Amino acid sequence: MRSVVLAISGSLREPSFTEKILDLCIKGLGENQEVHKFYPHKMNIGPCKGCRSCWKPKTPGECVQKDDFEQILDVYKRADYFLLATPLYFFDLPATVKNVIDRFFIILEPAQIKSDEGGSTHPKRLGRHPKAALISSCGFAEIENFDLLRQHFRLICEHTDWSWSGEILVSEAGAAAAPKLFDRKYNLIEKAGAELLEGMISQKTTNAIAAPVMPAEDYRRMVTLNFEGGVIAKAKVSLIAIKAMRDKKKIRE
Numbered sequence: 620m621r622s623v624v625l626a627i628s629g630s631l632r633e634p635s636f637t638e639k640i641l642d643l644c645i646k647g648l649g650e651n652q653e654v655h656k657f658y659p660h661k662m663n664i665g666p667c668k669g670c671r672s673c674w675k676p677k678t679p680g681e682c683v684q685k686d687d688f689e690q691i692l693d694v695y696k697r698a699d700y701f702l703l704a705t706p707l708y709f710f711d712l713p714a715t716v717k718n719v720i721d722r723f724f725i726i727l728e729p730a731q732i733k734s735d736e737g738g739s740t741h742p743k744r745l746g747r748h749p750k751a752a753l754i755s756s757c758g759f760a761e762i763e764n765f766d767l768l769r770q771h772f773r774l775i776c777e778h779t780d781w782s783w784s785g786e787i788l789v790s791e792a793g794a795a796a797a798p799k800l801f802d803r804k805y806n807l808i809e810k811a812g813a814e815l816l817e818g819m820i821s822q823k824t825t826n827a828i829a830a831p832v833m834p835a836e837d838y839r840r841m842v843t844l845n846f847e848g849g850v851i852a853k854a855k856v857s858l859i860a861i862k863a864m865r866d867k868k869k870i871r872e
């Protein structure tokens with residue numbers, strides 16, 4: 620039977636590097652999937668008003684806002700996988716993506732209960748536990764820039780009963796345009812998709828994808844030169860990329 624994949628493609632720009640990663644992961648999941656990809660910024664989705672209408676006994680789980688979130692919710696009701704692909708914005712989710720997450724308030728019941736982790740949580744409606752994976756890219760070199768987002772996504776999963784199933788995190792996005800530098804990462808991202816199909820993305824694959832392609836200082840110089848423009852800057856960028864390729868080759872040998 621085909622699995623249902625709910626994918627949020629959260630970047631507001633085209634082409635999106637994060638979406639490229641998302642597509643590779645979907646490819647890794649194989650062909651036997653029913654994939655529904657949503658672009659929150661292109662949809663008419665109002666922010667959660669916090670009116671608690673969905674908590675009222677007469678309208679449980681019903682939102683007062685009749686908008687495009689219903690499309691996402693319809694797929695969610697059948698989803699086996701939830702892929703949240705988002706660029707890193709100020710160390711967390713862009714507002715348009717957070718807006719979608721907030722609308723999942725509708726799956727929470729008003730009661731407060733003790734969570735498995737010992738804190739407080741709400742019982743959930745709809746009984747869905749899709750395998751949820753976080754996919755993100757960022758412009759700084761260090762993978763630690765994702766720390767807050769990673770923690771946030773864990774908490775979202777805990778409080779929605781989505782089954783946390785791994786992470787694909789790519790820093791140094793400003794180097795992705797250099798030929799071949801990211802080819803190994805791209806293969807590994809497809810592998811991560813295949814692993815997700817088997818259960819979850821392994822820590823080993825997550826770490827291999829996250830491995831830097833060049834020293835942070837070189838990367839900072841490269842992206843700074845990228846924005847300077849001009850022939851000389853372009854030549855310097857190429858030299859940094861060639862050095863990174865050579866260093867990678869040396870490590871493999």
Ligand SMILES: Cc1cc2nc3c(=O)[nH]c(=O)nc-3n(C[C@H](O)[C@H](O)[C@H](O)COP(=O)(O)O)c2cc1C
Pocket residue numbers: 630631632634635636637638705706707708709710711756757758759760764792
């Ligand atoms: C508003 C904004 C905020 C950003 N904040 C961060 C950040 O906190 N840390 C970081 O490393 N990169 C940050 N970036 C860079 C993006 O995360 C990075 O370019 C990403 O790869 C873009 O993905 P996309 O091509 O899918 O949009 C930011 C970019 C924008 C436009």
